[in-house]
Each structure stands twice: as C-alpha cells, then as structure tokens.
Amino acid sequence: MSSVILTRVLCTYPSNLKTKKPPFSLLRTFATAAPVGSMSYQKELNAAKKAASLAARLCQKVQKAILQSDVQSKSDKSPVTVADYGSQAVVSFVLERELPSESFSLVAEEDSGDLRNEEAQETLQRITKLVNDTLASDNTYSGSSLSAEDVLAAIDSGKSEGGPHGRHWVLDPIDGTKGFLRGDQYAVALALLDEGKVVLGVLACPNLPSSHDKVGCLFFSQAGAGTEVQSLDGSPPVKVHVSAIENPEEASFFESFEAAHSLHDLSSRIANKLGVKAPPVRIDSQAKYGALSRGDGAIYLRFPHKGYREKIWDHAAGTIVVTEAGGVVTDAGGNPLDFSKGRYLDLDTGIIVTNPKLMPMLLKAVRESIDEKASSL
C-alpha cells in the first residue's frame, strides 16, 4: 500500500478505535469444526474466502494506481471502476472453478452492458489484463487465461434474481466505491443464500487495520459457527464478538461517510437521545459491519433518503458477520432483514445494528426520533 493511502486510511479510522486494545487477545483461536446441529458450508466458505481474497488483491493494485480512465459513471450517476468489474469477474471465475459440481447462481451488482460499447474497448482490455494478472498470482490458476469475452461472460453470470428457493451467491465486488476512489475504506462482500437465508458471508476489507499493526482484514462467518477474522495476508484466524457495552453513553456509533447515503441528522438525534457521548465514526462500506463484529464500535445506523431501495449485496455478508458475532441487525421497525425477496431488500426505513442488550433502547430511540422528525417537518 502506498504511504499516501495508508496515511489516509489511518486518518479516517478513528484513533480511539485503532489504538484500542485489540479484542484479539481475548479470543480463542480458530477451530474448523462444522456448526453443531446444522449443515456445514465449509467447502463453499473456503471457496468464498479464496475468491474474495483474490478480488481484494486486484482492488488493492488498482487503488494504488487509479487512472482517470479507470472510472466510469453508471446510469444512476454512481461511480464504477475497472476494479469493480475486475473483482466481479475474479469472484465469479473462482467460485465456478472451485465448486464445479454445484449449480451456480450469482446475484451481483455489476453487469457488462457499458463494457460492450465501442468506446469501452480499451477499458475492457485493461480489466482483462488485471483479471489475468490476478489469477496468475495464485498458483492454482497460473495456467488460466481469460479472453475479453470470457471476462464479460464472468461478469454477466451475476445477473441472477436470487429469491427464496435454492442457493444463490450474493456479491458486491466493491462496496463503497466512493471510499475506494478517495483512498478510504471499501469491502469485497460475498455471501451465500440457501432457501432465502444467509448461510455464510465473507468480507474482505483491504484498508481496515487488523491485529499486530497490519492493515487488511478478512472476516468470515458460517451460520451457527461464529465469526472469525484473519489478516488478508493470511495470519491465523481468531473468533470475534460484538461489543458487550450495555450503557449507551459509552457506545460509539458508525454511519456512512457519504451524507447522501444516510441521514446524518437523524442518527445524531438518536445518539443524543441515547446519551451517546462519542462523535459518529463515519466510514464507507460494509467495513462498518466488520468493525462492529469485533467490537470496535457498538452501533451502526443507516437511514437512506426517502425512496432509496436497499440492495441485498450491500448487507448480506455484513449481516451474517455481525449476527454470528453475537449482534443483531434489524430494520427501523425491529424486523430482521429478509434476503429472500430478490435483488432488493423490502424493509421499513433504515437499518440498525447493535448488540442484544442495547437493541431495545436503540429501537425506542429510533422510533421516537423518526416521529419527532416527521412532526417537525
């Protein structure tokens, strides 16, 4: 990582959190045991970890040397980069290669539409080279070479609609593209749905400080088996747990860096009501879920502007990472998130994440603050 990016990451990751004694020391080391009394998805989890780690490697390379021509604007005006496309192609390729006997359905954010235009051919060549260089950096795939057409096809295998039946992978190839472009936090977020439920999740967060003064975390969870984190360069995993704080005055809370993604005034109203003393910690992407799962903060509040529809890939991996670490994720009405409805989440205003002790008072403060805001308009 370039020193410029590293400095910015450490600047944007609050010093009170990064210098806090890491929770790692408290936690027992990783055991590969299958979850008791439930189905094991170990093979799928191993494939997901490999896919997300390789995709993160591609993203890191691009973030170090992002070019003007590497960034495009999507039809909703949000940015997309060669790394978003490259990451999606790598994950799709690795999952299909590692799990050849399983039927493959992928619900992913990007599609190849804009890359098939005449003027995008140079960009497509750059993505193809990035994908091949990344695959070549892993011994298992060193013989594989994808053509531009293969890359487009790999990206487009993410067009599944998901739903309540069967298995579907859910991918955000770069969550927090705006953070990625700023040199800040982002995540490669990958989850597996089985019969509408999230059964495993992996979050690669290349700019999140890990233990032992390293940067780059890989969080992973399997239903019933807890959440673990290891550094992206492969140090041994450790179990993590959400904060046990019961007094909201001692809690710190996360929210989006981008004010366009979440109503900061509503979160500060809620925080005031609860007596939270620390200022909000604003970071991009599902790195917030990862940080929360290891107790870096106690609350995550997300209140999109009216009319915005949340997508499943923005929350599937983060949700299981937090819930398996002992946390709770609900909408503003206190309902669990339902990932079985297709590409969108169908929810009552907002997403709230915390530990089970704080959740009842947090929900009450959320309800009151929403009502107060509505009556003051």
Ligand SMILES: Nc1ncnc2c1ncn2[C@@H]1O[C@H](COP(=O)(O)O)[C@@H](OP(=O)(O)O)[C@H]1O
């Ligand atoms: N107006 C809006 N309100 C809420 N979320 C939005 C939004 N516009 C974009 N997003 C989503 O917010 C995600 C980033 O979350 P965060 O704010 O936590 O960093 C984006 O993911 P991508 O970066 O994958 O497109 C995008 O899906």
Ligand SMILES: [Mg+2]
């Ligand atoms: Mg996007």
Ligand SMILES: [Mg+2]
């Ligand atoms: Mg996203």
Ligand SMILES: [Mg+2]
């Ligand atoms: Mg994205």
